Amino acid sequence: xxxxxxxxxxxxxxxxxxxxxxxxxxxxxxxxxxxxxxxxxxxxxxxxxxxxxxxxxxxxxxxxxxxxxxxxxxxxxxxxxxxxxxxxxxxxxxxxxxxxxxxxxxxxxxxxxxx
Amino acid sequence: xxxxxxxxxxxxxxxxxxxxxxxxxxxxxxxxxxxxxxxxxxxxxxxxxxxxxxxxxxxxxxxxxxxxxxxxxxxxxxxxxxxxxxxxxxxxxxxxxxxxxxxxxxxxxx
Numbered sequence: 747x748x749x750x751x752x753x754x755x756x757x758x759x760x761x762x763x764x765x766x767x768x769x770x771x772x773x774x775x776x777x778x779x780x781x782x783x784x785x786x787x788x789x790x791x792x793x794x795x796x797x798x799x800x801x802x803x804x805x806x807x808x809x810x811x812x813x814x815x816x817x818x819x820x821x822x823x824x825x826x827x828x829x830x831x832x833x834x835x836x837x838x839x840x841x842x843x844x845x846x847x848x849x850x851x852x853x854x855x856x857x858x859x860x861x
Numbered sequence: 862x863x864x865x866x867x868x869x870x871x872x873x874x875x876x877x878x879x880x881x882x883x884x885x886x887x888x889x890x891x892x893x894x895x896x897x898x899x900x901x902x903x904x905x906x907x908x909x910x911x912x913x914x915x916x917x918x919x920x921x922x923x924x925x926x927x928x929x930x931x932x933x934x935x936x937x938x939x940x941x942x943x944x945x946x947x948x949x950x951x952x953x954x955x956x957x958x959x960x961x962x963x964x965x966x967x968x969x970x971x
Contacts, residue, residue, distance in 0.1 A: 748904065779959070789905070789948060789961040804958050836904050848893065852904030 749773065750853035752837050758859045764825040767856045771818055771839030777801070778820040779840075779850060780812055784833035795820055796842060824858070832860045865949055865962035872968050879936045881965050883949030886930055894925060894932045895950040899964070905948060909934065936967075944969045 749772035759765055771778050780792040782805075791804035795814035806812075809827075814820045824831060834857050838850040866884040873879045885894065893912050897905035909916060911923040911932070922935040936943060949962040 748906075750904075781961075788963045791959040791961070794959070802956070802958060838904070849895070849907045849910060852897075852906065855902075855904055 748851040748853060750837060750839050750851050752835075752853040752856050754856060755854065756857050756859075758861065759827060760861055761827055761829060763827050763860075764823065765827065765858065767822040767824070767835050767837075767858075769820045769822070769837030769839075769853060771820070771837075772851055775839035775841055775851070776818065777840045777842040777848075778814055778818070779838040780806075780820070780822050781836040781838065782833045783836060783855075784830075787833075789836075792822070827860045829860050832858055834858075865951055865960050867947075867949060867962040867965045869963065870966040870968070872970065873939055874970050875940055876938050879939050879943075879967060879969075881934045881936075881947055881967070882931055883934070883962050884931045885949065885951045885960075885962075887953075888929055888951050889953055892929075892952045894923070894929075896921070896923065896932075896934045897948045897950060899946045899948065908947075939967070939969045941969050941971060943967060 751770045753768045776797045779794045782790045792806040793812050794802040798814050809825050812822045834855045836855045838852045840848050840850045895910040896908045898908050899905040909921045909923045913925050916923045924933040946964045946966050948964045952959050
């Protein structure tokens with residue numbers, strides 16, 4: 747158990763819908779990362795937040811958005827869903843030491859199926 | 862932007878040493894190189910991280926040459942439970958983007 751929790755575990759929805767994925771980081775971790783894992787694209791970095799602020803942006807679509815709340819939990823919002831958005835979505839958290847290494851702890855993931 | 866390349870798959874036998882290399886051209890000077898292990902239906906799990914030369918922990922070693930354009934994960938004496946997908950991860954120092962390799966599926970045979 748990494749200490750990172752994600753809900754829901756599974757999500758089935760239809761094209762055009764909107765969903766919200768939730769992540770609670772490990773206690774004490776200020777940074778949260780979101781990743782998408784699909785069979786054809788592998789693990790793709792979407793976005794990173796640090797203490798409530800967006801820190802880095804990866805291959806995140808404009809239909810997707812995220813935020814980190816004052817209690818440090820994070821939500822990933824996916825809208826206008828398409829079949830190709832079906833994937834595993836992972837959240838990870840880390841302490842992030844300035845200028846130093848950064849070990850990320852991954853949650854169990856949310857499996858999104860868009861029908 | 863840093864790009865990472867790994868072999869797609871590797872086979873080994875129990876008790877052997879396995880070396881998996883990741884190429885990462887254009888890695889920024891302040892990037893660390895991290896390796897993760899992933900089992901089916903689980904999130905990736907941290908194995909080892911390094912910046913240069915050699916790093917060793919209780920499960921693996923990481924070799925990074927002076928030019929840092931590649932890194933090699935070394936797993937000593939693998940067992941069946943090491944069958945998994947192994948990913949290298951580098952960060953782009955300029956954009957902050959994190960880039961995973963495509964993953965190497967290691968199959969350990971008895």
